[in-house]
């Protein structure tokens with residue numbers, strides 16, 4: 001998987017290591033909408049370098065961590081968790097056994113998957129009856145989609161050719177795969193930083209925007225996403241949505 005290898009994968013890991021609490025609200029989203037239980041087998045899709053994987057593995061019986069980039073997964077291996085199984089595959093190429101997962105979780109990854117129909121067939125096969133599918137991602141027409149299409153696509157080391165979501169397509173995919181009609185919620189996430197300059201550095205690294213500067217990343221983010229100061233922290237708006245469905 002060329003897109004998330006080399007400089008892109010390294011800068012991604014670096015951003016999360018340098019600002020380990022910037023994305024705390026994302027963890028709250030996972031706890032609220034996935035609500036994992038300690039007797040469950042969970043499959044994570046597009047896990048990247050494992051931002052959720054360590055925490056999630058402590059909350060469940062078994063966690064299968066999948067991503068098409070083996071470089072991203074190396075970091076998850078280093079967590080040394082006994083109940084984590086690594087699978088190098090995209091949502092569309094997963095080849096896991098049928099009816100083995102109580103829940104599937106994915107955050108900020110499915111817009112990279114260009115065969116969502118195949119991915120949803122895989123999800124429907126892998127989920128147990130009543131198993132949950134919880135996908136948080138970027139929706140077409142949102143300020144976040146504007147940020148990615150205007151700034152990240154121009155300045156990211158690898159480009160950013162993606163397929164964002166619509167409510168209608170999420171519903172169609174569930175319908176076609178035999179999953180329940182999804183419930184879709186707005187996520188008014190804010191990523192938090194001590195200084196404004198940190199926001200530029202974080203965005204520069206997490207999106208590998210090596211064709212511009214951290215200062216320009218900050219400027220773009222202020223214009224498009226908006227930054228609010230609350231309790232001495234600079235909060236960057238990160239508007240996503242989450243869809244929740246179930247296997248019938």
Ligand SMILES: C[S@@+](CC[C@H](N)C(=O)[O-])C[C@H]1O[C@@H](n2cnc3c(N)ncnc32)[C@H](O)[C@@H]1O
Nearest residue numbers: 004046047048051069090091107108109112113
């Ligand atoms: C922005 S990262 C998100 C990583 C992690 N979920 C997080 O929140 O930090 C996107 C990830 O999607 C992965 N990806 C790319 N194509 C994919 C596909 N077809 N199916 C699933 N994941 C994919 C990339 O390798 C990358 O690790």
